[in-house]
Amino acid sequence: MKLLGKKILLGVSGGIAAYKIPNLVRLLKKNGAEVQVLMTASAAEFASPLALATVSENKVLTEIFPDSAHEAKAEWTCHISLGEWADLFVIAPATANTIGKLASGLCDDMLSAAFLTLRPAKPRLIFPSMDGEMYFAKAVQRNLAQLKADGCEVIEPETGSLASGLTGMGRMPDPETIFDRIVKTYDSNEDAELCRAFDGKNVVVTAGATREKIDDVRFISNYSSGKMGFALAASAAKLGAKVTLITGKTALQTPQGVQRIDVESAREMLVAAEAFFTACDMFIAAAAVADYRPASPHEGKIKKSENVFEIQLVKNPDILQLFGTQKSSKQVAIGFALEAQNPMENAKEKLAKKNLDLIVLNSASEPGAGFEVDTNVVTLIGKDGTLEKLPLMSKLEVAKVILKKSSFFFGKDMLLS
Ligand SMILES: Cc1cc2nc3c(=O)[nH]c(=O)nc-3n(C[C@H](O)[C@H](O)[C@H](O)COP(=O)(O)O)c2cc1C
Incomplete structure (x- = not known):
């Protein structure tokens, strides 16, 4: 139970690697974490919201204005309370589009809006995943540099065969590798908190x-x-x-x-x-x-x-x-x-x-x-x-x-x- 009681916001954007995310959620849950999945509309093309809701044992959130918004006030303030609730924000896979939005502070869906509300001291892990040409595009590199400057941890994608049929840099790491990185982040963050206390x-x-x-x-x-x-x-x-x-x-x-x-x-x-x-x-x-x-x-x-x-x-x-x-x-x-x-x-x-x-x-x-x-x-x-x-x-x-x-x-x- 390496993550007992941890509260994780897991942002899933619309890259092909999203199909691996249910396995990541299972690993996180098995290790005691509470997981709230925030999915972009495009991500639902690659991974089933129902599968993610089932493995996370939580409703998957996509829209800022859900159909029920006029019925329940709580839904309106949801993105604010999510940022207050979580102690880590992971975005995997992070598409070029979502990276661009996060780098410039846009927030037109639940993932990007909650990203802005996470408390500043909480870690943000970003796993870019896209075709190599896209990854090295100047605009994407500029946006990633901006996110790093804003205090996010950007984890370089791996090299291997890509969905485009090409081979190169851009693969999202496997769920096990992402999981290990999450555990490491918690460990070093806790060490830093402990050092501050002592x-x-x-x-x-x-x-x-x-x-x-x-x-x-x-x-x-x-x-x-x-x-x-x-x-x-x-x-x-x-x-x-x-x-x-x-x-x-x-x-x-x-x-x-x-x-x-x-x-x-x-x-x-x-x-x-x-x-x-x-x-x-x-x-x-x-x-x-x-x-x-x-x-x-x-x-x-x-x-x-x-x-x-x-x-x-x-x-x-x-x-x-x-x-x-x-x-x-x-x-x-x-x-x-x-x-x-x-x-x-x-x-x-x-x-x-x-x-x-x-x-x-x-x-x-x-x-x-x-x-x-x-x-x-x-x-x-x-x-x-x-x-x-x-x-x-x-x-x-x-x-x-x-x-x-x-x-x-x-x-x-x-x-x-
Ligand atoms: C088959 C397919 C695979 C895609 N894979 C990726 C990908 O791995 N990375 C990426 O950045 N965009 C990928 N895209 C493009 C995104 O889905 C697209 O830019 C979308 O607007 C992203 O929206 P989102 O960031 O809100 O999820 C893919 C599109 C298609 C049709």
Whole structure:
């Protein structure tokens, strides 16, 4: 489901390649996109509007003034609401005629009118498709240059046999290639939006296991490798954030552009973290902090003598809870939960109790998840009630999804450009 929830306006103009478009629509739908087909009158000569309506599960729109215009006011404003609704406009095939209209701002059908109403920051992909002579005609090249200057992405047609019987440049790429290009556009656009959201933000990440001293040579710890926290720090730094990584003992290398603070115990981690509580925009607690520590660690080495040796443990401070309960409404708090019993209920309880924006529920039992491995299987639970179960992914991929989801809590307006 590479395009889950994406909203695509698909403009189809009257080139011979329009017959391939139902297959493109099927691919988009299969991958979770909502598709609104806008067809020119000529396109209906090459692809069946009924077929496109069926595969898109949506009415195909052609005219600005449909027969029913006088009955329903909504139809009149349709091209405006389409531009507001969509997050991508694809035109495939784009004929010489339609390219000319779009380049000069003409809008006498639904495709060209909706094209003008798409929000400026949204990408426009244009797939010219025509005979080679037409494609290289000065007027067509001039119009394509104008569209590029207006911020559209014009994808060069392929070379091959053309409907005219000639061989040359002008073929529309296959639906699979167009689909890949659409996915790539969304990916790079989302990256750009994420970079804008994180640029200059102060992000603090805790990682790894703490060590709680029993004596000068022994400690209590856990199996956390720190990989998830390091992946989060690396991803946030790549997005332009100023990242401070407070980590327990680990052999991992410091990610590029990250300020690292090494600590040993939970209490040392708290002291280091507290120094950043007020200034940070986001606090991500990925460390596996020991819940308890020996009440009175011995100086030197405890001598072996008794058969049974008892250590009294006392509770460690809960760093995330301290941050969560004192943070301002502008600060974002993210925690992790590794729960053996009733994982969902316990994670949700933790989210509420610690006043978090997002909690990442780790699986303790699924293959490929948990400590030491490079992959993870997690479910993201947001304070807004959203729940997202991710498939097995590398920890770097998981980190990116966590940051993307968390950036939402910086304030919605940041991502709606
Ligand atoms: C059989 C046939 C195939 C055509 N193929 C193309 C084509 O691949 N590319 C193109 O730009 N025009 C092609 N045309 C011309 C367009 O259909 C024509 O310019 C039409 O006005 C385009 O209208 P539209 O841009 O509103 O869809 C073709 C015409 C015919 C009769």
